[in-house]
Amino acid sequence: MKNFKRMAYPYMVWIAIMILVPMLLIFMYAFTVKGNSVTTFRFTLENFGMFFKDTVFIDVLKRSLFIALATTIICILIGYPAAYIISQSNGRQEFILILLVTMPTWINMLVRTYAWVGILQDNGIINNLLVMLGFERIKLLHTSFAVILGMVYNFVPFMILQIHSSLAKMDKSLLEAASDLGANKVQAFLRVTLPLSLPGVISGITLVFLPAVSSFFIPKLLGGGQYVLIGNVIENQFLTAGNWNFGSAISLIMTVIILISMYITKKVDKGEDSKGGFVR
Amino acid sequence: MLCGCNPPPFFRNSNSDNVLKLYNWGEYMGEYLIEDFEDQYDAMVIVEYFDSNEMMYTKVQAGDKYDVLVPSDYMIQRLMAENSLIELDLEKIPNIANLADGVKNLDYDPENTYSVPYFWGTVGIVYNKNVISKEELNEEGWNILKDTKYAGDLYIYDSERDSFMIALKALGYSMNTESEEEIHEAYDWLVELNNTMDPAYVTDEVIDNMINGLKDLAVVYSGDAAYILSENEDMGFFMPEEGTNRWSDAMVIPANAENPELAHQFINYVLSYEPSYDNSEYVCYASSNKEVLEEMSSENGIFYGNEAYLPRTDNENDEIFKDNATIRAKLSELWIKVKASN
Numbered sequence: 182m183k184n185f186k187r188m189a190y191p192y193m194v195w196i197a198i199m200i201l202v203p204m205l206l207i208f209m210y211a212f213t214v215k216g217n218s219v220t221t222f223r224f225t226l227e228n229f230g231m232f233f234k235d236t237v238f239i240d241v242l243k244r245s246l247f248i249a250l251a252t253t254i255i256c257i258l259i260g261y262p263a264a265y266i267i268s269q270s271n272g273r274q275e276f277i278l279i280l281l282v283t284m285p286t287w288i289n290m291l292v293r294t295y296a297w298v299g300i301l302q303d304n305g306i307i308n309n310l311l312v313m314l315g316f317e318r319i320k321l322l323h324t325s326f327a328v329i330l331g332m333v334y335n336f337v338p339f340m341i342l343q344i345h346s347s348l349a350k351m352d353k354s355l356l357e358a359a360s361d362l363g364a365n366k367v368q369a370f371l372r373v374t375l376p377l378s379l380p381g382v383i384s385g386i387t388l389v390f391l392p393a394v395s396s397f398f399i400p401k402l403l404g405g406g407q408y409v410l411i412g413n414v415i416e417n418q419f420l421t422a423g424n425w426n427f428g429s430a431i432s433l434i435m436t437v438i439i440l441i442s443m444y445i446t447k448k449v450d451k452g453e454d455s456k457g458g459f460v461r
Numbered sequence: 462m463l464c465g466c467n468p469p470p471f472f473r474n475s476n477s478d479n480v481l482k483l484y485n486w487g488e489y490m491g492e493y494l495i496e497d498f499e500d501q502y503d504a505m506v507i508v509e510y511f512d513s514n515e516m517m518y519t520k521v522q523a524g525d526k527y528d529v530l531v532p533s534d535y536m537i538q539r540l541m542a543e544n545s546l547i548e549l550d551l552e553k554i555p556n557i558a559n560l561a562d563g564v565k566n567l568d569y570d571p572e573n574t575y576s577v578p579y580f581w582g583t584v585g586i587v588y589n590k591n592v593i594s595k596e597e598l599n600e601e602g603w604n605i606l607k608d609t610k611y612a613g614d615l616y617i618y619d620s621e622r623d624s625f626m627i628a629l630k631a632l633g634y635s636m637n638t639e640s641e642e643e644i645h646e647a648y649d650w651l652v653e654l655n656n657t658m659d660p661a662y663v664t665d666e667v668i669d670n671m672i673n674g675l676k677d678l679a680v681v682y683s684g685d686a687a688y689i690l691s692e693n694e695d696m697g698f699f700m701p702e703e704g705t706n707r708w709s710d711a712m713v714i715p716a717n718a719e720n721p722e723l724a725h726q727f728i729n730y731v732l733s734y735e736p737s738y739d740n741s742e743y744v745c746y747a748s749s750n751k752e753v754l755e756e757m758s759s760e761n762g763i764f765y766g767n768e769a770y771l772p773r774t775d776n777e778n779d780e781i782f783k784d785n786a787t788i789r790a791k792l793s794e795l796w797i798k799v800k801a802s803n
Binding site: 235237238240241303304323405406407409413414417419420421422423424 | 513515516518519617619621655660661662663664670673675789790793794797798800801802
């Protein structure tokens, strides 16, 4: 047992260097500003003040949360039935379906998002098809629709895989027991399958919501320069404005929001647990 | 016409240990520039690309080593002020005698102590000649961008510098103003544009989109405009009387360069006739080489009659950007607010 513990040390070092140090740096930057010639930096809360006193940034934050929420909900609506169908199919079919879900993720996300630009733009595939069929061009690119589409497209595999893995783990004999006790298919699904798959849904939500709320290249490519989400503000502060302190402060605010939302989902998960009463 | 296509391949004849690390704009070099230089100087060139001065600055600041950079005027001023560049040995760059008049004695570095111009140009409006008349443009100037007749029909270049330049010029101020009040008026001007005109903020995609005639108005750099005009006859180029930004991108050697000797040779090479011609023909930006510039815009030149190729040098209202740290931070903070304002 002791030996096993020792094997975790390299991992601890890894965590310290790759996660803790950058987090500390962000923390440092967020609470300081560049000083004058006497002190190199000084502690302050003004980076946070800058964010909260301005309705523009609050609006951007709200929009980011809304987009991420919409993305997550759509991912559940698409991902759950897909995962259910996959878990119902037999071994070989299941393997192929899982392969099809994961295959797009073998290609770089940025490249796949660029492909959507080509499909959606004013002289892209869809619009050219519309014109050929005698319709008017419609504006698809640089809209909320395009951004949400891009996010759902990029993140839905995570949702499907999470839900699928919890559905696949489920003991099929529980369903037989349910039908022995007189439950019909719908009842069995609602009372047995659904509660048992909730942990998968919850971890799917975490895996979709978090990247969606902080994504910056999807809104940049599909929303255009005028579509500013919180990730874009952070990117702008680091790359263009050169205000790393303000950028770090926003990152920290996002971290807090994400921690809170993870806490809430955990709570919901626990709550379902005690209600469901199944032993896992 | 060959303007702007695939970037030249890097890591070619990698047998030489005489290595030059070049950090340049994307799609900013002639087809054979790197290849020919490598052959003639028995060198290997490693090229990296940036798409904004700020991105380049962040990387160089973080300690990445390059031998030649090609930043814009105001960024060179900033790098100079921070002692990040080495003084050039002009004896190793005899081709400096080839410089065009428009890029001689530039304010930020009048004696070419640190920098040698690469391309130069202005910022203007590309417009659809079938929809918008020259009279209308002359009458409205930059304010045509706020003419609600064309709402939803325009591209704005996604850059705080150029956008604030336009707003300040439209209001009759200097684009290098340090007055808070004037900057705030410009901010309001841009917010109003954002909220009434439904503009699309774009960068390089504006080039293809205007060639395809997707919209009727666009703010474009003159070199990109020259390309658009050469590909789409319906498009014209207009520079408002109120003035615009006259910019230049120039080659510099950063202080931490590992091969300054080869860097000097490269700068000298770029300024000679053939590479300059190749560059300008391929990228469509105005050459810093006098002979090439004149030949291309003359009667038998490939840019004859193209209103966007030759930068305007005779308007008093045109200005060159000056770097100012406070204003720089202010503008970039305001710009993200403009874009997020609706």
